[in-house]
Amino acid sequence: MRNLQEQNTGTYWCAVEITGYWDVKEWIYLKIQSALDVSVMSSSVIVDEGGNISVQCLYTSTYKNETKQWCRYKDKKCYTSQNASVEISDDRRGSYTVVMSGLMKSDSGWYYCSVGDLQAPVKLTVTVAVTDLHIPVEFTVTEATSAVTSDSSSTRDMRDIHKSLSTLISIPNNRVQAPSGEGQQNKY
Structure with missing residues (x-):
């Protein structure tokens, strides 16, 4: 999809036609806005196992008082990370930082900077360190x-x-x- 406009906001789906019917469907809600209310400095992060990452999440002043979270997208749901290896600090001036430490290969996957009901995706890849x-x-x-x-x-x-x-x-x-x-x- 190219040159998307705000009027393209809506629900879209992908399907596979098997035996004359749409058998497999995946739905996605796509919100197009003229200015990004929530974004990230880097949408892809690669780190060696055992290492740490720092992700900077940005938001507009409209969302200053909204809840800031870091969540992992898995099984079509976004799970909020609330463990000791994840720290979130909000400067209250348009950005918050997420620090994850002691990363393992199993931590690889999609995460979101979440502000209110908006999210910005980040792909985390944890590699095995070569010694x-x-x-x-x-x-x-x-x-x-x-x-x-x-x-x-x-x-x-x-x-x-x-x-x-x-x-x-x-x-x-x-x-x-x-x-x-x-x-x-x-x-x-």
Whole structure:
């Protein structure tokens, strides 16, 4: 729908025709107004799990004395958030701030800044934090000595083996790779 005007305010529905009838229907009431009485600074927020968000909700002076709420849209209803991880502070000059802390993946979804009977939607996406992966590579000195010196016709003294062992690095998929260099005959 484009170029909506106030006269387009009303109830709309989507349906699927199955066997000649409108079998599945979803209703929505759409209110078009010339100036937004309620809005948000950002309608989409992405945060890592365990993190916090701050959402700024804006309203016109007409709604200064109306109740300000933060609610989650689920199962076609808006549930008011009233737990310790949600704080709402109203500056009484046209905005209020919602802070949510300790977010979990299950907190992802649609929320609304609600002022009186008006709402402005916010999509919250909580992602699983990616941390550095440290894959330990464990082997004995005998195994490592064998890996460094296998297929080598010459023998090395302990200093050469120690130097080779200290330069081994781990790479993805738990493979051990020795650095390339002079006298290196093995490929890992």
